[in-house]
């Protein structure tokens with residue numbers, strides 16, 4: 095069978111995942127599939143359950159209900175949302191990556207150099223970690239996630255602390271790495287506008303999957319345009335999200351008269367200026 099005829103290779107298949115902490119429902123019947131070579135982005139407001147879903151997918155957190163199937167022997171490279179590095183510790187980029195590899199310097203160097211070359215920062219190998227810029231730090235964390243040649247890259251807000259031009263370059267880099275390595279990518283982001291250009295599938299999460307779609311079909315598919323809005327220029331999109339229900343303060347779905355009357359019961363509009371401090375989940 096030629097590659098074109100082969101069915102896509104599923105790395106992760108999650109069906110009806112639920113997660114509950116005490117009385118609180120964090121995830122409610124969430125399903126997703128991620129194939130090799132595919133970039134899937136989870137978007138949603140603060141507290142929507144994005145990191146929790148990632149933790150379930152990684153096996154760091156057991157789901158309360160539902161099924162999760164991972165490809166056997168799946169190698170995962172994880173870039174966490176937060177990583178505290180003590181500024182008083184004299185830790186170079188090279189040493190930081192050696193610690194992740196748990197190998198001595200001689201045999202780890204080629205692997206470390208390859209990862210740093212892939213992320214475009216081999217010149218920083220001897221720099222102290224605490225002197226790096228936001229964009230450089232994110233690239234080192236990405237290099238760390240790549241060390242073991244993963245089948246699946248899991249990136250929790252990979253562009254945080256990076257300026258808009260740097261964000262665009264980082265998303266492009268992630269897409270390039272996917273092209274070169276053929277790995278799958280599961281990414282968490284707060285908004286769609288920059289990530290759009292480098293994503294195959296977007297899943298909008300707010301405890302449950304509010305909607306999901308395939309950005310590559312945006313220019314042709316009116317239904318998708320209605321969900322996600324217009325791309326303005328050079329991959330910068332204004333994300334408009336309509337759905338037919340409301341969420342209460344805990345994120346639970348509310349049934350209201352207006353939701354019953356209007357099919358597009360709520361609307362979230364995220365402009366390119368939207369950032370971490372402006373993540374209000376606005377309902378019409």
Ligand SMILES: Nc1ncnc2c1ncn2[C@@H]1O[C@H](COP(=O)(O)OP(=O)(O)OP(=O)(O)O)[C@@H](O)[C@H]1O
Nearest residue numbers: 115118120138139140141142143144145146147284
């Ligand atoms: N171990 C835990 N025990 C109790 N509640 C938890 C636990 N972990 C997460 N939560 C709660 O689950 C909800 C979802 O958190 P999560 O970090 O998954 O959201 P998120 O979408 O990643 O948010 P953000 O965009 O702010 O990073 C939050 O209200 C959080 O307080």
